[in-house]
Amino acid sequence: MKSPYIRHTFGDAVATKLRSSRGWLTAGVASSIPWPSFDVCIEYAGDEYFLRGSELDGKASPPCITIACNGDKDIDAAIGKVYRFTSILSWFAGGYVDVSGYLWSSHPVLYGGRTVFSSMGIAGSKSFNCNHMPVIEDENVRKALAFWREGKRLDEIHDSYAFLSFYKVIESQFRDGRGRGKWITDHIDQLTDRAGERVAELRAAGVDVSEHLFDSGRCAVAHASLDGEIVDPDIPADRKRLSADLVVIEELARIYIRDELKVPDSRSQYRTRDRLVPWDELLSEDTLTTLRSGGTPEDVSALNGLIVAIGIWPDGPILGLARMTMHADAVENGVVRIVLLNERRTVLLVFWLDYRSGRIHTNLEDGGLLYGEDKPDENDVRAYATFFFRVFGNGIAELTCGDFEPIDCEVVIPLNMMMTMSAEEAIEARVEQFRKEQIQVESAESAVLEPPKSDN
CATH class of the missing domain: 3.30.410 (Cholesterol Oxidase; domain 2)
Incomplete structure (x- = not known):
């Protein structure tokens, strides 16, 4: 999907x-x-x-x-x-x-x-995030999700119709009742917590749970006749029974969407999504297989020289870090350490590409400003400070290479450290500190170059 x-x-x-x-x-x-x-x-x-x-x-x-x-x-x-x-x-x-x-x-x-x-x-103003939400192309999956949405909306408002909607999540996926009933019977033992407790309660009373959900739940809600079983809105016992059974059918519907239709939610997507897949074309198939199995390939030099843009979700590339050159610095046990340098070689960033777990990690400790042939200027300071403090403040760093989808880094959780100001305030404070340091350097250089005054 x-x-x-x-x-x-x-x-x-x-x-x-x-x-x-x-x-x-x-x-x-x-x-x-x-x-x-x-x-x-x-x-x-x-x-x-x-x-x-x-x-x-x-x-x-x-x-x-x-x-x-x-x-x-x-x-x-x-x-x-x-x-x-x-x-x-x-x-x-x-x-x-x-x-x-x-x-x-x-x-x-x-x-x-x-x-x-x-x-x-x-x-918050920029915290809403449904990134990597699956695209639904299968008609059966679409129907199941529609009934799920309907059931969740009715839950705690109208138990009877919520029950019917959750039941239809499963019912809509089978051509006949035998297949549906068998699936429910086969999966009832997977239920835990409140749903599992209700199943145990019904079984203790000698009830066939699968038949009960169909006869006393689905049919009793959907139909009404003089002699048939119904959910009578005026009978407290009927309401209580259906309310107790609701948690069972809801959990079964959840299991069907999750396990049979394999539709991830945001939590399962976070746990299972391989962040590095968009960059698969950068390496050979053999190299990827070795890395994902935790091995150490002989050569990852295909990563060298690639141009990468560094950004913070959802704002896009950071000014000054939009053209960073990548170098594969080391590789071992499925992990590639990459170093990124800006064009003037005054800003250095380090990341770990962990192909074993499909994750990319930001290494804040080893990155920073470089003083070589060129010295960092105010733009470099602002660019690096933006990256550092936004990531330190739990921002999501993104790396974009060419036309491939951006790959997102794991959120950094600082240990025994905390920010005493907002990220924007910290960025401005760092830039202002650099300006003061430059004034001091220029003043010292001027004093050295100024010729000594004559006593005459």
């Missing part, structure tokens, strides 16, 4: 994009995930989705999603894209984002109302 780099645009550039076209569809959403405080543009699967921030001009603003839409004839296609986007975003972010309503306008207006809200507060 593809999980490509997803470009996020924040700030004034978002407003520029929204002014670049006439014709927009805006959907108001109910959300249980932290919503961005300001507008952010997400480039996903060939379209731009504008998540409208929860704050506008210092006032509260309804959470919405805006997408380009030419007019009436394109409304169904546009809102269909929003539905699919919210389905995968709900799963990926571990909550729900559900469309409450939508409207079309020639300008990107907002959609509000009592059904439009974010129950989990807001994310």
Whole structure:
């Protein structure tokens, strides 16, 4: 399943994009995930989705999603894209984002109302991140995620319909009830915590759990007849029974999406994604196999001389670090130590490419400013300070080589160290310190060069 780099645009550039076209569809959403405080543009699967921030001009603003839409004839296609986007975003972010309503306008207006809200507060100005969210191309997967989103939205609001939606996650993937029933029976023993406790409780009462979920859950919710089993909204025991069973079917639905459909969420994606895959073409297949198996290849010189841009997500390359030359300094047991130098050879950065675990690590201790033929100037100081303090402050460093997707470094967690000021304040303080040092150096040089005064 593809999980490509997803470009996020924040700030004034978002407003520029929204002014670049006439014709927009805006959907108001109910959300249980932290919503961005300001507008952010997400480039996903060939379209731009504008998540409208929860704050506008210092006032509260309804959470919405805006997408380009030419007019009436394109409304169904546009809102269909929003539905699919919210389905995968709900799963990926571990909550729900559900469309409450939508409207079309020639300008990107907002959609509000009592059904439009974010129950989990807001994310910071640039902290919203759904990077590497999988692209859903399979129709069966799309359906399962749609029912999952629907179930999460109804959870704690309407247990009966939430149960039915979660059941349909599984039911929609089978041609007949026998296959569905067998799958549920085969996977019930995987349930733990509250779901596992409910299964044990039912079994202790002599209940066949798979049949119970179908007869007393799915059918009882979906159907009603004089003699058949139903979930009666006026009977407390029916409500309690279904509420107790809800955790079981929800967890089974989660297992099906995760293990059978193999759709990663943000946590599993973080644990399993190989960050170095975008650079696979830089090395031979034999060399990659050796590195990923923890071996030491004879030659990684193909990495030497490549031009790499260093940036901090989501802001892109750092001014002054956009053309760094790479050198493979050492390789051992699947790990390549690379050194990056700027054009004037006044800034040095060091990284570890760990092919065994598919990770790249920033080595702040060995990087710094270099004093050789050329001495660092103020631009070099600012560039390095920007990199150092943004990474030290838990920023995500990105390396971009040519047209390949950026590869992202692990977040640095400083030990026994803490910043007493913001990253921006630290950067400015370092630049100001450099300016003062330069004044002192120039003053000392001037004093040395000035001829001694005559007594006459």
